[in-house]
Every structure is written in structure tokens, then in C-alpha cells.
Amino acid sequence: MRYHPLAARLSVGLTALGLALTALAAPAARAAVCPAPSAAFISSAPATAARTVALTFDDGPGPFLPAVLKVLREYDVRATFFDTGAHDAAFPSLTRQIVSDGHLLADHSWDHLYPSQVAGGWTVGYLTDQISRTASQQQALTGQSPCFFRPPGGFTDNVLPTVQQLGMSAVLWSIDTLDWQQPGALSAASANSIVAAATNNGGAPHPIVLMHDAKASHEANSVVSPFRGNTVAALPRIIAAYRAAGFQFVDLNGGSGLRGHNTDFSGDQLGDVLATRPDGSLWAYRGNGANGWQGWAPVGSGWQIADAMFAAGDFAGDGHPAVLYRRKDDGSLWMWPTDGAGGWGATRSIGGGWNACSALFSPGDFDGDGHPDVMCLRRDDGSLWLYPGDGAGGWRPWFQIGHGFAGYERIVSPGDFDGDGYPDVLAVAPNGALWLFSGNGSGGFRSQRQVGSGWQGFSALLSAGDFTGEGFPDLLALRSDGSLWDYAGNFTGGWTGWSQVGSGWSGTPLVTGVG
Ligand SMILES: [Zn+2]
Numbered sequence: 001m002r003y004h005p006l007a008a009r010l011s012v013g014l015t016a017l018g019l020a021l022t023a024l025a026a027p028a029a030r031a032a033v034c035p036a037p038s039a040a041f042i043s044s045a046p047a048t049a050a051r052t053v054a055l056t057f058d059d060g061p062g063p064f065l066p067a068v069l070k071v072l073r074e075y076d077v078r079a080t081f082f083d084t085g086a087h088d089a090a091f092p093s094l095t096r097q098i099v100s101d102g103h104l105l106a107d108h109s110w111d112h113l114y115p116s117q118v119a120g121g122w123t124v125g126y127l128t129d130q131i132s133r134t135a136s137q138q139q140a141l142t143g144q145s146p147c148f149f150r151p152p153g154g155f156t157d158n159v160l161p162t163v164q165q166l167g168m169s170a171v172l173w174s175i176d177t178l179d180w181q182q183p184g185a186l187s188a189a190s191a192n193s194i195v196a197a198a199t200n201n202g203g204a205p206h207p208i209v210l211m212h213d214a215k216a217s218h219e220a221n222s223v224v225s226p227f228r229g230n231t232v233a234a235l236p237r238i239i240a241a242y243r244a245a246g247f248q249f250v251d252l253n254g255g256s257g258l259r260g261h262n263t264d265f266s267g268d269q270l271g272d273v274l275a276t277r278p279d280g281s282l283w284a285y286r287g288n289g290a291n292g293w294q295g296w297a298p299v300g301s302g303w304q305i306a307d308a309m310f311a312a313g314d315f316a317g318d319g320h321p322a323v324l325y326r327r328k329d330d331g332s333l334w335m336w337p338t339d340g341a342g343g344w345g346a347t348r349s350i351g352g353g354w355n356a357c358s359a360l361f362s363p364g365d366f367d368g369d370g371h372p373d374v375m376c377l378r379r380d381d382g383s384l385w386l387y388p389g390d391g392a393g394g395w396r397p398w399f400q401i402g403h404g405f406a407g408y409e410r411i412v413s414p415g416d417f418d419g420d421g422y423p424d425v426l427a428v429a430p431n432g433a434l435w436l437f438s439g440n441g442s443g444g445f446r447s448q449r450q451v452g453s454g455w456q457g458f459s460a461l462l463s464a465g466d467f468t469g470e471g472f473p474d475l476l477a478l479r480s481d482g483s484l485w486d487y488a489g490n491f492t493g494g495w496t497g498w499s500q501v502g503s504g505w506s507g508t509p510l511v512t513g514v515g
Helices: 063-073 085-090 092-101 126-140 159-165 187-197 228-243
Strands: 050-059 080-083 102-109 208-212 272-274 282-287 291-300 306-311 322-327 335-339 357-364 375-379 384-387 398-404 412-416 424-430 433-437 445-452 458-462 475-479 484-489 496-502 512-513
Touching: 050 228, 063 092, 063 228, 080 092, 085 092, 085 126, 092 102, 092 126, 102 126, 102 322, 126 159, 187 228, 208 228, 228 398, 228 458, 272 306, 291 322, 291 496, 322 357, 357 412, 375 412, 458 512
Parallel strands: 050 080, 050 208, 080 102, 306 512
Antiparallel strands: 272 282, 272 512, 282 291, 306 322, 322 335, 357 375, 375 384, 384 398, 412 424, 424 433, 433 445, 458 475, 475 484, 484 496
């Protein structure tokens, strides 16, 4: 890894900038809107298509979760995670990442004790305490309360009356991969047996597949291994087999695919960069998911008419990222949806007067309504405004979210940078300090802190999601000498490292990351 001379001056520290934020709304605490509780145990995936399959991961989160999430992100597969409350409490960032990646979080009790391990067995009172404590923990960490409970070990004692009383549904499975029985080391035979079990659906059109991303049972590690590398190794082949058989991957709500903010331009789930050249051509630089490039190709022309361009997640609501751009001549903002495979839909105007903004970018879903939004830094008074997207290429009422941002021309969102489950904003102050403004998930900021200095040497900031493939969102920075640098985020608001990932980028008037 080559280090950047400026980056060597990166430092963390707090500097009073007199940068005030407007009144904050209460922390996001959305009550779950659960489907009507099921009268029986659920053991088949929602039938939202002719063939659907629900991948479920129990007993986490734990150290193997990032590897599982990385595979699901790469293949755009939405899954359901039955976590124990004890593990959620032990791994809060990982718990939040499940939700910020777009998966469904569900309840697997707090202690993962079987009826025989509890004095008096599973009474309604015992289960109510286990399930609701876990639900409260998940709500506190992610703002969302679970709707589904899976009993540890699949025991059914008193489960249905308890979950119904809580407004939840109980979930079992139709396919047990027995991945928890696999040995504590990578083994081709083990991965093969997980693949064979997971894909042996006996012709059922809506299987629920049981897998594990951690260990919550109480046997000693020498008896049951906590190693889940074989599950991770099996996962791409399980996904490929179901895709080849025409299955759609769904969570237990029937949701499919990961949220638009996590999707890229070329459709391979690896972050990309779009950049214009002085001749007006638009180029797509396809990331390889490992801090480099697969290649680049022209994907448009005539972009001289634009003086701002940024990716805005699934702004159009069609399941693919949209690119927004501003026309130089009249300040109108236009939406150009992509087709999710490196091509384009039809462009259309989505409003006028946007030349009032000195900087424009999308923070993803900043207000927590499920749809990506746009931020505008007003040129005249340095105020920052949120324009919430309505999920269909239009707007909900906009409002001011900050002031004192005059001179913060380089401002961008890398998604959830500090691992609290909500998208954040990074901005370079006129003195070169890089500031992290942590989003609160409901359209405001919860805090701000300095996460670097010396950033005045960069002409543009962008984010292509997880460019390095480490599992966490990164920041890409373009120096005025045309070199492009990746600053790898550590998911707690800091950096794991930085390296040069390109040169010759000075002839790119407009540049944005998609991923
Ligand atoms: Zn379990």
C-alpha cells in the first residue's frame, strides 16, 4: 500500500469551528409494522414470485458476519438474520450493519437456552422476557423492532401463544444445512455438504434455508466449532444454484434485493465510478471490489451541458441507482436512471432552481423513510438543506438541516461511515479539516467530529461504497495533481489505511461514485 503524503497528516481531533446544527429530532425509533401474526409456524418463504427462497442465518452476529454480508452484497441477495440479543449487545456495529446493508433482522431469544436448560422449561413468561429483551436491544441499535422469532433448536414449547401475544410470528425452516456441525477449518468436503443440503429442496417452490453465521449454543468449542468459514465458502454456490433454477431471494417480509444505495452502475455489486471528460464524454470505471479496477468504457456523451453530477441510489424507485445532474444553462435538475447493467433508462427533469446550490450530493436515505434523499449546500448563506426523495423520482417537503457550511464545497456521503446504522456526511472545512457529521437516521445529525486534516489538497470527494472489499464503506479522493486515492473506512468513523488507486484523473470535470 502506497501512502499519500497528505494522508500522513491525517489526524483525529476536535476543533471548535462554531459550526452549529439545527434542532435535532428525537432519535429514530420506528415501531415495527409487522404483518398479521401467523397462526402457525412459518416454514416456507413468502410466495412473492413463482419460486422464492429465504436464506436465514442464526446465532449471530459474530466474527464471520462481515464475510457473509460481503457475499450477499456481491450477489445482491437479501437475507434474514436471527440474532440473539446477547450477541447483538456484544457486537453492536455488526448488528447495525445487517440493517444498513438492507437485510431483515429477526429475534432468536437472548440467551439461546433450550427448554431443558431452563428451570421450569419454556413458560410463556420466560419466552416473553427472552423475546422482548432481544427486540428492545435490536430496536435500540437499529431503530427497528423485529417481527419474526425463531426458537433456538426449533423447540416449540409455548412459542406460538407467546409470539402472537407480542404481535410477532414464529419461523422454522424447511431445509437444515447442518452447517453448525462442520469442523473448525476450511474443508472442501464440508463446503460441498452444505451446498448439497442447502440446494436439496425436493422440488419445493418456497424453501427456507437454515444456516449459521456464528455460534450461540453452549457446547464447548472443542465439541461444536464456532468456525463458519465453510458456510461462507458454500454461499456463492448455493446462490448460483438457486438463481440457475429461477428462484428469487427474499427475506421473510418478501423483500428482495439490497437497497439502492448499495447498488452500483454495472450491476455486479462492486462499486464503480462515473466521470466526465472535457469532450463531454461520460466514462464508467468499474471497480473490482478489491481496491482496483476491472476496466473502463464510455457510457455517454454530451455531458458538457452539466455542471453537477452525482449518484442518488434508487432515487427513481426502479431498483437501480439513478444519476442526477444539473444543467448549466438553466439550473434544472435531471434524473437519469440506470438499468442496473451498465446502461440507461430515460432522463427527465425533476425540478428547477438548483443553481442555488454550491454543492449537491445524495446522503442515501437520510431521513429513514426508505428512500434516498438529496442534500444542497446553499451558495448564498452556507445553509444545508435536505430534499427527501419520495421513492419515485419526486420529492417530499424539504427542510434546513444545518448552517455554517459556507466554504464546505467538498461534501459527500459514504453511507454509514461510523457503523451506527445510519448514513453520514463527510465535508472538508475551508481550513482543510475533514469533518464527520453523523446522521441520526431521521433527517438530522447526532454529532460531529474531525476525522482528518490536510484535505484542502483534494479537488473532489466521492464514495463508491466498499471500494476495497473489506466490508465497510470508503472515501475516494481526487487530488489536484490528478491522482485518485482510496481512504478505507474502519466502520467506526476512522480509517484502516489509504492507497493510490489511479492517476491522470485531472481531466474529469464531474466525477461521482456509484456503490
Ligand atoms: Zn440457534
